[in-house]
Amino acid sequence: MTELAGFDEFYAAHYSGLTVQLYLYFGDRQEAHDIAQEAFCRAYARWGAVSAYEDPVGWVRRVAWNLALSRWRRTRSALNFLRRHARLEPPAEGPSPERVAVTAALANLPERQRRAVVLRYIGDFTVPEIAEREGVAEGTVKSWLHRARAALAAELDDEPEGDQR
Incomplete structure (x- = not known):
């Protein structure tokens, strides 16, 4: 029970700060919340080990930044793919x-x-x-x-x- 309470306090103390950092990086509040949540979920799943680290906040921050970078790369790759394979279709006319x-x-x-x-x-x-x-x-x-x-x-x-x- 104390481990869970420790995580709750950890989450409450650091979630907002991480979300703000991610928001400033992404410029998208929802993306920042999603990534922060995912990073804290990963910390929760390994809380026994993460809580023993010298800098558990640093670990969560690193996970969040890695997640953010991965999303950015996936988005960039998808956009590049779409640019390369974009069909040059004439705009469809509306009904007469x-x-x-x-x-x-x-x-x-x-x-x-x-x-x-x-x-x-x-x-x-x-x-x-x-x-x-x-x-x-x-x-x-x-x-x-x-x-x-x-x-x-x-x-x-x-x-x-x-x-x-």
Whole structure:
């Protein structure tokens, strides 16, 4: 029990100072806290030996600096790798205004009409396939599609197109 109490006091006395040093090195408070925690966890795991050292704080500080250096090297290596292997892709363009308008108009349709339109014109389902999938008569699907096209045409200021299939 005294060993644990000794570690608690050690931790309370030195954690803040080490964290400040690491923060000034990294410039990132969260990284400083993470590394300080890791260093103290390693000290705790070996507390029987570390507490007997002439300078246990120096040992924890050295572990923390080694951890910080390792993280910095890993980050630098990863960034160098990304720079060397960066793909030169052109920036992706956003959706066209027409696509945005159609998506918004579809969102205003009743759910069954919207599903029928998507299945028919995006999913390339036939009317009989939609009817079977939805468990309704083909005439019902045709009605949904007709109403949906009329609503979309009104909202998009277009003439409704007949179902060509």
